Amino acid sequence: MQIDNRRALVVGGSGGIGREIADLFAQSGASVVVADRAAAPDGSHKHVGIDVTDEASVRRAIAEAREILGGDIEILVNSAGILSQCYAEEMTLEEWRRTIDVDLTGVFLVSREVVGPMAAQGWGRIINIASQLGIKGAPMMTHYAAAKAGVIAFTKSLALEVSGRGVLVNAIAPGPIDTQLSSDLDPEWRAKKISELPIGRFGKPAEVAPSALLLASEPGGNLYTGQTLGPNSGDVMQ
Template sequence: MKITGKRALVVGGTGGIGAAVADTFADAGATVLVADRRPGSGRHPSIPLDVTDEQDVADAVAEALTRLGGIDILVNSAGVLDQADVACMSLRQWQRTIDVDLTGVFLVSRAVLPHMTAQGWGRIITVASQLGIKGSPSMAHYAAAKAGAIAFTKSLALEVAQAGVLVNAIAPGPVETDMTVDLTPEWRARKTAELPLGRFAVPTEVAPTALLLASDPGGNLYVGQTLNPNCGDVMP
């Protein structure tokens, strides 16, 4: 599964799953640019990006096109995660999660689409979550955003597949990242007990799924799909 010579923009790529995807893509031969609210100082060049700001997204994609010379692969991996029961959840908490985890996917995908359709080839891969399929107590806002990202993926895929742009999603199970480390011990223990593998994943176990979807011919037949590297948490 090589992507030699492809140009990849990994949004949310300075940590967790995004960073693992960026590394995996680079190892497979791609030129990688990372975009994140926290510009990285690591292996890959990076640019600042707030996915909730429409103008910031437009500016960042323009810069990415200049620096990369084009965008062949977009990975939407920016996300936020916290906990609150619906009865206690503030509108601000709900809106922030929707803005980052769903609206951000729309804004960045929309910004790269004209360039991908013009060149007749592109891959858009969004990191969703198995909670967008099954839900979770104390995470209704997160589950709703991720379910929306999955539905958005299907709809966009139908719009642009014949233009050569393949749009798919990944719905990982719980993964050991900076976002999940602060979840309550009770939630982590309950979730671990539910998993057939009996453990959370690590980011490097999720990244190869993104590589499959990005690769040619490996990803050529995936259109509007949601792949599930989730430790058995959801069995569609």
């Protein structure tokens, strides 16, 4: 699965799933820049700061990443995200908007900045990290599920716009994964979710990263566009 010498940007790549994707891409021969609010503590990847909810910040980060990489971005991974729990009837508009802004609008803003240059050069990969909850929903997560469902729909629609110009756009919808985000969830919710999973456990970030490598690679990813891959412990079966 070749990504040798490809220029890759992993947004939200300082921890969790994004970090594992950045590590795997680098191990597989890509030049990688991580965009996140803060760099990884060990400074393992070249880093640019970004606030995915801020248009100007996104533009600055993309420009800085291009300079570091020495050319236009060829592979983009949108992995920035936040997660919280709240019943819809108790949710503030601020919490709703913050989740939509980070988890959905951020995907749009970053993708918009890179898709034109990708199409101009006739090759590109955009990989959006969604969630199985965007397919099945979940109590106390209406805001998160709505945002992730939007990511899946955005992925399909953008794929229809740009696949004919060589830019393949896909999503990954992981099931529950052991990350800092999920560790903050209600313990009873976690226990119930584990009991529902056919595999019987949460996944690990390193078990999601190979799906991103497949989608980014040649020839492995060449026939995927508008698709949503589901490394989800069997939580959603299609």
